[in-house]
Amino acid sequence: MDSSVVFNIVTTAIAVVAVVTSIVFSARQARTAKHANHISVLVDLLREFRSAEFHEQHDYVCTRLRAEHDPQDGVRGLPAEAKAAFCSVVYYYQSFANLAVFGLLDQTLLVTVLRTRIVSVWKAVRPFVERERELRGEDSGGTYLSSFEELARLAADLPPEHVRDQMAEARRRLSRRGLMR
Known part of the structure; x- marks a missing residue:
């Protein structure tokens, strides 16, 4: 075989390997950047979650809202304090939901982290939301x-053991990398 043919084959092979390597690293970098966006958004939204006032309003919405107020007048019929708690808590989770809808936040991550709270808030406010829709003239x-x-x-459909399974998977990944024993 002529040396120029061998040289061309070797240089072509090196070029192919370089292109494949670039594609792999680019895909990995894009995935890492996407996760970095998720983390910063999640951290910003969870800042509110650390406030005592938010937890007081959350408890109010989940435990007292339906006991103290009739959903017949919808959200618009709630007195100021109840409406403030409703809006603070419900629109907090609505913000997460909107970010997930537009792909700015991984909904599985979100649902895994806040599953129980999302379900309990929805259960508490559902009659108010459904009545508000009727009052607005929205269909079913x-x-x-x-x-x-x-x-x-989505949160209600997620099995309760999902969080435990995700944590076990993370431990396995770290263990394989030698970062955890």
């Missing part, structure tokens, strides 16, 4: 807080 598939409703449905 109304759009008022529909992103949050969908997020709550």
